[in-house]
Amino acid sequence: THLPIGEETPFRPTNPYAVSKIAQDMLGLQYFLTHRLRCIRVRPFNHIGPRQSDVFVVASFARQIAEAEAGLHPPVVHVGNLAPSRDFTDVRDMVRAYWLAVRLGTPGEVYNIGSGHAYIIGDILKMLMSMSRVSLTIEIDPAKLRPTDVPEIRCDSTRFFKTTGWRPEIPIQQTLQDVLAYWRQRVQVKR
Numbered sequence: 001t002h003l004p005i006g007e008e009t010p011f012r013p014t015n016p017y018a019v020s021k022i023a024q025d026m027l028g029l030q031y032f033l034t035h036r037l038r039c040i041r042v043r044p045f046n047h048i049g050p051r052q053s054d055v056f057v058v059a060s061f062a063r064q065i066a067e068a069e070a071g072l073h074p075p076v077v078h079v080g081n082l083a084p085s086r087d088f089t090d091v092r093d094m095v096r097a098y099w100l101a102v103r104l105g106t107p108g109e110v111y112n113i114g115s116g117h118a119y120i121i122g123d124i125l126k127m128l129m130s131m132s133r134v135s136l137t138i139e140i141d142p143a144k145l146r147p148t149d150v151p152e153i154r155c156d157s158t159r160f161f162k163t164t165g166w167r168p169e170i171p172i173q174q175t176l177q178d179v180l181a182y183w184r185q186r187v188q189v190k191r
Contacts (some may be wrong), residue, residue, distance in 0.1 A: 001026065003152060003154050004116060004154040004155055005112065005153065005154065005155055006155035006156040006159075007043070007110050007111070007112055007154060007159055008033070008055055010045060014065065014146060014148040014150055015146075017025050018090060019087065021043075021111055022141065025041050025043065025110065027187075028041045029041060029051065029108065029110075032107060032108040033108070035188070038107045039107060039108065040101050040102065040106070040107055040108075040109060040111070041108075041110040041111070042097075042098065042101050042105075042110070042111050042112075042113050042160075043110060043111070043112045043113065044089075044094055044097070044098075044113045044114065045086075045087040045088075045089060045112070045113065045114030045115075045153065045155040046086045046087055046088045046089065046114070047088075047089060047090075047091045047094050048088045048089070048090065048091065048175055049091035049092060049175055049178065050091075050178045050179055050181070050182035052091065052179065053184060054183075056171075057080075057121060057124075058088070058124060058128075058179055059155070059179060059183070061077055061079070061124070061128050062128060062176075062179045062180045062182070062183040063133050063186075064077045064078065064090060065077065065078075065129065065131075065136065065183070066122070066180065066183035066184045066186070066187040067145050067185065067187055068132070068134055068136060069132060069133045069134050069187075070184075070187045070188065072187065073136045073177075075135060075136045075137065076136065076137050076138070076139050077125065077129070077136055077138050077139070078139050078140075078141040079125065079138055079139070079140060079141060079144060080140070080141065080145045080146065081121070081144075081145055081146065081149050082120070082121045082125060082138075082149055083120065083121070083122065083149075083151070083155065084120070084121055084149050084150065084152065084153075085118035085119060085120050085121070085151070085152040085154065086117050086118060086119060086153050086154055087114040087115055087116065087117065087119075087151075087154045087155045088119055088124070088172060088175070089113070089114055089115045089168050090170035090174075090175040091166065091167055091172055092170060093150030094113065094157075094166040096166065096182070097113045097160070097164070097166050098113075100164040100165075100166050101113070101160070103164075103166065104163055104164045105164070106163070109163075110132045111157070111159055111160040111163065112155050112157050112159065113155070113157055113160055113161060113166075114154075114155025115155065115157075115168045116154065116155055116156065117154070117156055118152050118154040119172060124137070124148065124172075124176070127173065127176050127178055128179075128180060129179055131177060134149035135147065139168070144190065157167030162165060
């Protein structure tokens, strides 16, 4: 594994979703090369933030915690593999990055966008659990385990930083607080 992952790191997709992202990237490049369409390709790493669907790991944890706090189910968080590390960036920082890519990026170029820091999924869960109003336990749910799981994904955004000056501004703890607050509010509305 090449870490951090730069723009020149060879592709090694491990699932159909990853293959689709590579195809999208290559399609953008072909439209630039063939038709001179002003395509600026970005390879964003993991986004997290309020309003994210609970099909994603951080939102799933936050929803389960909020529901346990509200007494909707026992104080248990059902999880998959907690060992992988992912490069999480707040979606609000990512939106700013996209805006800068459009304004300052070079057509035909590709830019990785991420924090450059890999967070262990289990550590993210511990941070969220430390914010909980109830004591929680963790249970492995075999249905949440993936057939293939890349141990670590960490972004090298050097090219994008140099081109735009962008840096993530929202700390991970703030993002997690905001995600949990969103799910607490959503759970209360459902009741």
